[in-house]
Amino acid sequence: MAQFAASASATLPFKAGASLTSKQWRNLAPGSSLRKFGVYFTAHRKNCQGKGFRVVASGAMRTAGGTVEITESESSSNMYFWSDKKRPRVCILGGGFGGLYTALRLESLIWPDGKRPQVLLVDQSERFVFKPMLYELLSGEVEAWEIAPRFSDLIMNTGIRFLQDRVKLLTPLDHLGIIGPTGSSCSGTVQLESGLIIEYDWLVLALGAQSKLDIVPGAAEFALPFSTYEDACKVEEKLMTLERQNFGKDNLIRVAIVGCGYSGVELAATISERLQEKGVVQAINVETTICPTAPTGNREVATKVLSSRKVELLLGYFVRSIGRSVGSENESEKFILELQPSQRGLQSQILEADIVLWTVGSKPPLPELGPSDWPNELPLTSRGQAETDETLRMKGHPRIFAIGDSSAFRDSQGRPLPATAQVAFQQADFAGWNIWAAINDRPLLPFRFQNLGEMMTLGRNDAAITPSFIEGLTLEGPAGHAARKLAYLIRLPTDEHRLKVGISWLAKSAVDTVASLQSALTKVLSSS
16 A cells, blocks of 8 residues: 555665665664574565565574574575465464454455455464354264364365464564555565465454463363363363263262353353253352353343253352362372352352363464564553554554454444454454455445344253344243354355255254154153
């Protein structure tokens, strides 16, 4: 974009055609080291496409076979190869609701000749995860391919390219004013853990959030988070192991869930229904109520369901530590939770559990900067989220968009938006459009979040939904369950995947209906 273009000589204290010496770099960034992070940077007169600047990485990178020295002449072998040198390059870090849906939005837009961008999606997992339905994996309502399809399957008929890797280092250049004119001009680089370096023109940070287990002693070692597909698989495996060990015995499976926000309550409802009389579920929350930010209708329905399933709520407590129980070698592993009251009038408690599930605390895994002492660092909040303007661009970085959990976007009243799939889904739509607008020299749109309501699963054939557009209405039970499933079916990533999943769910529903009718008929005949 023209308003962001600037020559190097106008911004930096050296000529555009010169290579920088160590002294010049130190003058530019006092206290910096060219060797920091094992990478040297050399400025050249031409940028990635022959205008302005480019950054060539040379230095040492570690591989499985040892250390490989990468020189300037060899650096191209470590660079990601973009098939077209003229079309804009968009790199999207993170393949959740924010990242994948931004890529699909860019793919769906109509582009002028020569301006359709090359889109690269990077994620550490091979699967996209529809996180609001991870609980259905534990209840057996869905299969893995339905809510955790592979990226390769989703983007098969698109121009999007996918790379499975972890982000290690981010080196933005757009804040230095050395980007070229609108179109394709290098705005920075991303270094992956594999050593691959990606030059980009536009960057989207959509890395989501990771469970924060280091806030309580023993949590990282003994508690299981529930945030990713891999987490859900570990929880399912642990529950199946406990069910096998206790089969035919009078021993109860004791489940401790830390946190009674949406995730904790949905887990408690799902697991208590699964275990029924064979287990005890205890849910711990520092607040004196469950789901404190939820609509009143959802909270009341959830409280009623948990009570009917004999879930023990320990409200007004926080976990002080988690440890392993000392027992005989023949006994299954058990854990001890030390609870401290957060409210007056409560006494400390000690709980014993066969499995501890952790649902509180998260942190966005934004990559490190390289070098760390550029003149302008990334503007981050105390939680590690990127500060953005109303168009979702990172402040001071016109070529970087941050969405979802990576963004600290605030609404018109200055309140931070919740870290939900609904927010990321809507931001992805705006981010895709605004990248289109920026590439085509059109005005960018300010993001406005539209709260459509809140939904939660409460087990098989049970859910609660409070839509925002009908005041006072809360759907619950089978009606809420059906409405929630339909809403999520519509939001699945691609038309092809929606069709496959819709047919699968319809078939399962027909089978369940027939089974229910047969069961009812059998009861009638046996009683007559």
